[in-house]
Amino acid sequence: EEGPSPRACRLPPRLAWCSIDWDRLRLLHPLGAGGFGSVYKAIYCGATVAIKQVKKCNKNRLASRQSFWAELNVAHLHHNNVVRVIAASTRAPSTQDTLGTIIMEYVGDSTLHHVIYGTDCIAAERKDDELPHGPVFLTIAQAVSYSRDIVAGLVFLHSQLIVHLDLKPANIFITEQNVCKIGDFGCSQKLEDAVSSGPQFCQQGGTYTHRAPELLKGERITPKADIYSFAITLWQIVTQKEPYLGDRQ
Structure with a gap:
């Protein structure tokens, strides 16, 4: 694997502690892909990790750049119910058309969405067969256990003035220990001290089925937006149905 592009810019000083040691990174295989990039299973410094490579989006470069930096809102945080960021870089292997690379703790490929709707073959791979088949x-x-985990993660994030803004079952990962961890912070925002700044407004996308009405109307961001999304998620946990039906969101 070739080294990072020498022309790429560096992380700001406040994130220098989490810069990537490229010599100790080895990609294994893809885990999935989304609107802003791809995720791989990898080995970093001897530990199994997940690598997210944020792709350069020609149609919406600003959105892809915002997504990358939003992921780093939790770079300095440690909590049992939040996926941890281990390292990051605005550089990327020269063979990859990426905006940046983020190394996160590996929590498996099981999500709350898989558990609720019985999709994918996640349970077949579990030795203890804790998760339901179908x-x-x-x-x-x-x-109750899943809900408590999600609430604990949200309480912690909000205490750090971070709002997720895209909370949904697909962004809640379930570990082999059956613990929920909130991940995918590409839409998140860091709320500044209300004394030193004015109201903040949402400028990024998300999932409309879980989006608080005030955000759809372009109103100010508060932690209440995540509470609304959690309520929709809780409804899905209890009913195991999709919140809305139709051809379009």
Whole structure:
């Protein structure tokens, strides 16, 4: 694998601690792809990790750049219910058309969406067979446990003045220990001290089915937006149905 492009810019000083040691990174295989990039399983400094490479989007370069920097809102945070960022770089291997690279803790490829709707073959790979095969109703204990994990993660994020703004089952990962971790912070925003700055407004995308009405109307961002998204997610956990039906969001 070739080294990072020498012409790429560096992380700002406040994020220098999490710069990538490229010599200790080895990609294994793809885990998936989304609107802003691809995710790979990899080995970094001897540990299994997930690598997210944010692609350069010719149609919306600003959005892809905002997504990359938004992911780093949690770069300095540690919590049991939040996916941890280990390292990052605005550089990328020269063979990759990427805007930047983010190394995160590996939490597996199981999400709450998989568990709720029985999609993918996640349960077949679990030795303890804790997760359900197919769309069977979760037990009350499972629903409460998942909900408590999500709430704990949100309380922590909000205490750090971070709002997720895209909370949904597909962005909540479930570890082999059956613990929920909130991930995918590409739409997140850091709320500044209200004393030193005015109201903040949402400028990025998200999932409309889980988006708070005030954000759809272009109103100011508050942690209440995540509470609305959690309520929709909780409804999905309990009913195991999609919140809205139709050909378009």
